[in-house]
Amino acid sequence: MKGALQVVASSSICMIQDLGRIGQQRFGVPVSGALDSVSLRIANALVGNSDGTAALEMFYRGPTLEVAAESVRVASIGAPLTVASRGASRPVAAGQSVRVTRGERIRVGLCDASLVAYLAIEGGFALPGFLGSLSTFVRAGLGGIDGRPLKKGDALPLALASAPERNERRVPAAWNLAPPARVRVVFGPQDDYFSERGKRTFTESTYTVSMQSDRMGMRLEGPALEHAKGFNIVSDGTAPGSIQVPGNGLPIVLLADRPTTGGYPKIATVASADLPALGRLRPDAKIGFDAISVEEAEAARRELEARIAELRASLKRSAAAE
């Protein structure tokens, strides 16, 4: 083994995620992947990885990891780090890469405002993955480490034996990674299953994220949406951000571990540019929805991709300039 990160303490859910297991939905395999793919991609950019390199997704607070390799470069989005070695410790802000050497410990602190934080590691993990992805899908025991969250005593094998010294990178302060108050949605595919009043209720109300939410779906509490012709459809495909409304009228936004098919009418779908930010919401957070067209949603996504590409380019420039 080239080296590893040793999990010496883990007090909250933490698992390995990348951008998902693509191409298996027709076999009933959920895509999974990071809830907040934007934060994952930025964390990866900070350590020089490609977008889809697997990283740690951590809920509320992160683990403590000991470096069992010559050196490793990491960066967190969503939670600050403390690097500790023999009595001395130094803080490392979220959004800042850092090189850590053998025997030092990386303590990931409390998430700032977000539900989740990401820790990217230069080079990623030396793990086999499953069907082309390292994403952990706990329900079927796929990906990650034995298909489960990390626990104390795990050794995470690293792809690189060491991280060469170079200028560290930092996310410009202009990048807003805060949980949103509103997200954009596109009506459909089954908005005809809702009355006009039901559709109005949806865009004019503020909803509260329920405690019952998980990586599969964000359950919302608030005014019930009025169905127009029942709440059973012939099961069809779901999309990331599909908003299902079962018989109780309360919307459920389908997230990374969503089942590939479903039998409840879907009033709308969250725009893909806004879905990663939605993943930052904690239980009890408030959220509202603004309707836009498919074309507007596609344009918003292209704009997001352009901003991420620009960030990548500027990080490279700043690293070269120093």
Place this chain on the structure above:
Amino acid sequence: MRVPESTVRLLSNGDTALAVEFGEHIGLATSGLVLALYDRLARAALPGVVELLPTFRSLMIHYDPARTSHGAIARQIEPMLGGLEGVRPATRRWTIPVCYDPQFALDLEAVAQRTGLSPAEVIELHSATTYHVYMIGFLPGYPYMGDLPARLALPRRGNPRTQVPAGSVAIATTQTAVYTLQSPGGWHILGRTPVPLWSRQRTPPALLAPGDKVRFAPIAMAEFERLVKQADAGKLDLEPVAE
């Protein structure tokens, strides 16, 4: 069957997916059209289309909005819809052993009572039908198969079980299915198969695919136990018969 173009609807699922819907109801003709379009699009490999998922009456097209768009895909598939015929050239046929022993068939007695049949007649009806795999969903590898003989059609259980054992063969509405993983579930359980319909050791891990034909063959408990041992040793390789 040719596709009457007026009945086809393109349904947007936000900016990353669109569904091509061929009708209102579950049926072999509609499924044939879904699978025929699946075949065409799988061959066409349109730029930016990342996944295709056939379901009962629609084909879900997942796409990358940075590389294509709803409008572009709509334009590209329009000419394909015209000549679509709901017939597939190659079909895989499977015979899947099922043990209908009361130890596994948790709802056989109740199904018999509610349908006015004897348990033996329920087994006979369930295993005498060749089923069409409409889609895989709900769980990895979980096949929705139909159509069930009309006399066996029952609504889902009012009180879903919190834990249905893996391998359970079950029915509800016009469908029959196999639970590929232990899971909560509301279907009526008629038996258990020793054949793993989902296995991480296999490529692809799902045994069945949409369009396959399946028949269930009743087996006794002794045979079930023998086959489970084979399956545990990784030596139960069911082969389909090509049509």
